[in-house]
Amino acid sequence: MKAVTYQKYGPPSVLNMVDIEKPTPKRNEVLVKIYATSVTSGDVRLRSSDFPGIAWLFVRLIYGLFKPKKEILGHEFSGIVEAIGAGVSKYKVGDEVLGTPTMLPSGSYTEYLSIPEHRKKGVLALKPKTLSFNEAAALPVGGMTALYLLQKAKMGIGQNILVYGASGSVGSYAIQIAKASGATVTAVCSSSNFDMAKQLGADVTIDYKRQDYAELEQKFDIVFDAVGKTSKSKAAKVLKKEGRFVTVKALTSPGQEHLEKLCQLAEQAALKPFIDKTFPFSDIIKAHKYVDKGRKRGNVVIVVSS
Structure with a gap:
């Protein structure tokens, strides 16, 4: 499967499209085929290691002092459950979902993610029917x-x-x-x-x-x-x-209840993600260059699979 990795900090050109092994869901995991992801401020900051003052050192100590520990970026996604592991009860094959890859070995710049049904950190929920995959991918963060x-x-x-x-x-x-x-x-x-x-x-x-x-x-x-x-x-x-x-400079720790509330608001037509631009997965470098300009409105979405 295709994934976008980065092995050093720097400009958008450090991102590379590579082939990696497709994951297999373990017990209590769901395999999600990613339809869309996004370019968040967190993605561009981690990619460039652009953090103010002493925060730069603390972030590097957590995410990798000399090079990234987690080579695949991407903080949110939408997609369809393609397979489930033993013990999964909340989701079934074919379910449309959205969530975050928080605390997973991989971010969402990939064609597939294997995700625990329940986590202490990170969220997963059924996609509101009122939202497209592109819109849903930009909702969580x-x-x-x-x-x-x-x-x-x-x-x-x-x-x-x-x-x-x-x-x-x-x-x-x-x-x-x-x-x-x-x-x-x-x-x-x-x-x-x-x-x-x-x-x-x-x-x-x-x-x-x-x-x-x-x-x-x-x-x-x-x-x-x-x-x-x-x-x-x-x-x-x-x-x-x-x-x-x-x-937004304060520490935040939103959880599953926050995502479910957002999904409820979306179902009630009280909330709809604003999409500035969409880019195909192959143009993810262009998407990062666009966000680097600091002029994006709302959200920038990456279409991984149509």
Whole structure:
């Protein structure tokens, strides 16, 4: 089977398409034929080892000091269960699924993954019928991060929520999740992305290039930093007395319940992944080059199998 590996840190050109052995599901495992995956910020950072300050050393100690320990990237996927191992009860052959390869030996830049039915880390669920394989592949990472942080901030009905970096993957989900909770959403992004933000449900849009959100007279219950480019001290200027600031720079630990909630919202047509571009598996280097530019909107999807 085909897989994309990288054996050293660097630019997109370090990615290589190779042939590897197709896995066989062991006891309590399901074999998934991957239909789609994505290029997340985590993929490009791990590939390039681009982490700020001392974080660079800590990440290298975990993922490989001189070269990657896990040679296949890919943080999320969608696909179809092709085979099951003994003891599997939740899934059957032919089920359409989505999930993350967290703590597996391989990432999702491959044609097949063998995945434990139950894990302490990593998620797997039936694909919402309302989503295509491309859309489903982009749901877990950005969606779970947004939901986890909004719940941490005690999101509730009737709140005013400001999403900074609203046109990125996490931001695009934060808008929709907040709206589904009954909040009023102010989206901060470039004016070229206003239509996108409004399409996702934003009530108010602010161009960060022309207006400093910290100078707004309005006060917010939550300021959500979806790109890691604002600060708690700045957000404090527009937060209510009991308001909360959350950022993607914080450690998160979303789990199965978060993915299942996202799938429920998708089934209710309250949430839909925003796809900026799709690339065939053979053009994964081009996809990484595109994301490296830092201008992607929502999600970039890799079509592994049609």
